[in-house]
Amino acid sequence: MPRIRVEVDGVTYEDDVEPRLLLVHYLRDRLGKVGTPIGCDTTNCGACTVLFDGMSVKSCSVLAVQADGRGITTVEGLGTDGTNHPMQRAFHEEHALQCGFCTPGMILASIDLLRENADPSEEEIREGLEGNLCRCTGYQNIVRAVRKAADEMRQPAQSEVAP
Ligand code: FES
Ligand code: FES
Structure with missing residues (x-):
């Protein structure tokens, strides 16, 4: 199983992941980032959007292994200093x-x-x-x-x- 190292909302995680695991499932099921919802099965709705090295991507259209070495920001990573973005x-x-x-x-x-x-x-x-x-x-x-x-x-x- 591939091992990935990824920074999510400013915290670095290292995990073994199935090659076919979607980023949105990694975020929600492994890291508990349930602030990133799943709205469809067809990469249409955009509900699962996160920032991937600063660029918005639909996290249901990206594999977790593709996030290796990258920085991800979810909505939970905004306003962490006590003030809203x-x-x-x-x-x-x-x-x-x-x-x-x-x-x-x-x-x-x-x-x-x-x-x-x-x-x-x-x-x-x-x-x-x-x-x-x-x-x-x-x-x-x-x-x-x-x-x-x-x-x-x-x-x-x-x-x-x-x-
Ligand atoms: S869950 Fe709808 S685009 Fe990702
Ligand atoms: S889907 Fe309800 S506020 Fe946008």
């Missing part, structure tokens, strides 16, 4: 969720979207998140939340502004 705050403040099932994937995909485009238009946000489905159809508020987080994340930190 700006994207988490914006989703909260803009009521960008109803049942919340799609939310971890939406938040992580949105963070990756802003990594590539710090000031996306509404159109670009909708396009960038097209791989993430919300069955509660809360897209309007999700787009608003991403715009809000983008505005906040482009602001220079207070310390940089202070003379």
